Amino acid sequence: MRGVFHQSLEDVQGRLVEIADLVTVAIEKATRAFATSDVSLAEDVIEQDRVIDEKAIALDELAIEILARQQPVARDLRIVVAALRVSASLERMGDIAEHIAQLTRMRFPERAIPKGLKNTFTKMGLLDVEVARTLAELLRTENLALVEVLRTSEDRLDDLHLSVFEKVLSDNWQGEAAATVDATLASRYLERFGDHAVSVAKKVAYLATGDWTPDTDTISVIVGQPSRDA
Amino acid sequence: MRGVFHQSLEDVQGRLVEIADLVTVAIEKATRAFATSDVSLAEDVIEQDRVIDEKAIALDELAIEILARQQPVARDLRIVVAALRVSASLERMGDIAEHIAQLTRMRFPERAIPKGLKNTFTKMGLLDVEVARTLAELLRTENLALVEVLRTSEDRLDDLHLSVFEKVLSDNWQGEAAATVDATLASRYLERFGDHAVSVAKKVAYLATGDWTPDTDTISVIVGQPSRDA
Numbered sequence: 001m002r003g004v005f006h007q008s009l010e011d012v013q014g015r016l017v018e019i020a021d022l023v024t025v026a027i028e029k030a031t032r033a034f035a036t037s038d039v040s041l042a043e044d045v046i047e048q049d050r051v052i053d054e055k056a057i058a059l060d061e062l063a064i065e066i067l068a069r070q071q072p073v074a075r076d077l078r079i080v081v082a083a084l085r086v087s088a089s090l091e092r093m094g095d096i097a098e099h100i101a102q103l104t105r106m107r108f109p110e111r112a113i114p115k116g117l118k119n120t121f122t123k124m125g126l127l128d129v130e131v132a133r134t135l136a137e138l139l140r141t142e143n144l145a146l147v148e149v150l151r152t153s154e155d156r157l158d159d160l161h162l163s164v165f166e167k168v169l170s171d172n173w174q175g176e177a178a179a180t181v182d183a184t185l186a187s188r189y190l191e192r193f194g195d196h197a198v199s200v201a202k203k204v205a206y207l208a209t210g211d212w213t214p215d216t217d218t219i220s221v222i223v224g225q226p227s228r229d230a
Numbered sequence: 231m232r233g234v235f236h237q238s239l240e241d242v243q244g245r246l247v248e249i250a251d252l253v254t255v256a257i258e259k260a261t262r263a264f265a266t267s268d269v270s271l272a273e274d275v276i277e278q279d280r281v282i283d284e285k286a287i288a289l290d291e292l293a294i295e296i297l298a299r300q301q302p303v304a305r306d307l308r309i310v311v312a313a314l315r316v317s318a319s320l321e322r323m324g325d326i327a328e329h330i331a332q333l334t335r336m337r338f339p340e341r342a343i344p345k346g347l348k349n350t351f352t353k354m355g356l357l358d359v360e361v362a363r364t365l366a367e368l369l370r371t372e373n374l375a376l377v378e379v380l381r382t383s384e385d386r387l388d389d390l391h392l393s394v395f396e397k398v399l400s401d402n403w404q405g406e407a408a409a410t411v412d413a414t415l416a417s418r419y420l421e422r423f424g425d426h427a428v429s430v431a432k433k434v435a436y437l438a439t440g441d442w443t444p445d446t447d448t449i450s451v452i453v454g455q456p457s458r459d460a
Contacts, residue, residue, distance in 0.1 A: 064311055071301040081294055084314065168407050177398050180410040185418070 005076060008066045012083045013139065015059045019090045020136035022052050026097035027132045027193065031125030034100050034186065035118070039108040045101035052094035056087045063087075075207070082203045086139070089196045093132070096189050096196075103186060112186065114179035117164060124160045124190040127153055131197045138201060144208055147201040154194035161191035235306060238296045242313045243369065245289045249320045250366035252282050256327035257362045257423065261355030264330050264416065265348070269338040275331035282324035286317045293317075305437070312433045316369070319426045323362070326419050326426075333416060342416065344409035347394060354390050354420040357383055365427045374438055377431040384424035391421035 026045050033041035063080050066072070072080055104112045113121050131153045138146040164187040167173060168180055175183065256275050263271035293310050296302070302310055334342045343351050361383045368376040394417040397403060398410055405413065 064307060067297060067311070068303045068307050073298045077294060077298050081297070081314065084311065085318070088315070088318065165411065168411060173407050175407070177403050177405070177410045180407045181395065181398060181414050184411050184414040188415070188418070 005066075005070045005072060008062075008070065009076075009079060012059065012062060012066070012080070015055065015062070016083060016086055016090070017136055017140045019052060019055050019059065019087065020132065020139050022048070022055065023090050023093045023097065024129065024132035024136055026052065026094055027125075028129045030097040030100040030104075031121075031128060031190070034104045034112050035122060035125060037104065037108055037111050039105050042101040042104040042108075046098055046105070049094050049098040053091060056091035056094075059087045060084060079207055082207055085203055086200050089200045093193055093196050096192055100186065100189050103182065103189075107182065112182055114175045114183045116173070116175070117167060117183055120160055120164055120167070121186060121190070124157060124187070127157055127160070128190055128193045131157075131193055135197045135200060138204055142204060142208060144205055147205045150194075150197050150201045154198045157191050157194035161187050235296075235300045235302060238292075238300060239306075239309060242289065242293060242296070242310070245285065245292070246313060246316055246320070247366055247370045249282060249285050249289065249317065250362065250369050252278070252285065253320050253323045253327065254359065254362035254366055256282065256324055257355075258359045260327040260330040260334075261358060261420075264334045264342050265352055265355060267334060267338055267341050269335050272331035272334040272338075276328055276335070279324050279328040283321060286321040286324075289317045290314055309437055312437055315433055316430050319430045323423055323426050326422055330416065330419050333412065333419075337412065342412055344405045344413045346403070346405070347397060347413055350390055350394055350397070351416060351420070354387060354417070357387055357390070358420055358423045361387075361423055361427045365430060368431060368434055372434060372438060374435055377435045380424075380427050380431045384428045387421050387424035391417050 026048060029041050030045045032038065033045060063084050066080055067077075106112075131150060134146050134149055134153070137143070138150070164183055168175065168183050173180075256278060259271050260275045262268065263275060293314050296310055297307075336342075361380060364376050364379055364383070367373070368380070394413055398405065398413050403410075
């Protein structure tokens, strides 16, 4: 029975990694489409989100089947429950990539990136791809050193997010309302990837170490002011 | 054993209702603080979010304990897994109420509601309180007629969300960048409550009827364009 259970867990882990890899591709394409106003790339991301959703649902079904058939307890049970949570976070990261693609498509043939923010958004996009790749690696290897890497990236994303608002709210911001709206939404989306990644990383760390920090400190930064818990 | 299990389920249900009631209070206070620039009310919401988080964590622990001790299968198992998901959605709704309170506190003593949008945001706030109250009622009574009520409210919230962008992007919008940022974030937050509520409602409906519609159609409306799935 233990052998069967561990095979099932490997299957769960393999599928989480697969979804994380798909999310990495989605974020890479979405941020590139956003930076270059590539509408067909954006369409591709929108189209492919369905695959991520389906794989997340299939993984949830597998987890429920494992709970029913193998009735794990203690740490084994927590691993399966954590897998359900990780799958929800990954699915949500896919949705956010889709939102960025939708923003790109909606503004086409105009650029979705407002003038003066190209550098910042490029940095955020590259960081997000790195975050997704690191998250997939963490799920694959359970190398806990990567948790700290993700926390550092999340901090950098928060700083970049705040810098967008500083720019938009500064006296020399010349963007029209549409540019302000785009900057606000895009920055919020790009920053959210970091929150989700850290939330997943904490679950992995918890399972490895038993050291649980509740999720309450992942409350994201809002305009111009880090939350008290950040 | 069945008796014990059903007692446990009633405990889970009671706690979900309790959290939903707290979320309703949080949304009511947050939207009122936002509308009236009441900074002490906003502080109250920020302070109380900790209680919602703690209760959600305690509920998750209870659900894991039920899985371990009573090893439910089939529908009983799905109810417990669904409870974990519902708790995550409610906790997230609490976070969003906190974000609205933070927005209010940050702008104080200025008004957080941009000029020209008071009516729209008042409508959205009232609708959000109604949504939270209906959701608590659905969890309490399992009256599935309320699922349709929530869907209708979500549609109205989406329409109001779009109307905010129409206003902000129209030629006669005279708001400064700060007002545009606030309108964008607040509208996004206020609209998200509807998505979460419908997502919870679907899980309740699924458990009652076995009719599963995956969550992929809850992708929220982005600026000026409903998502293809909306």
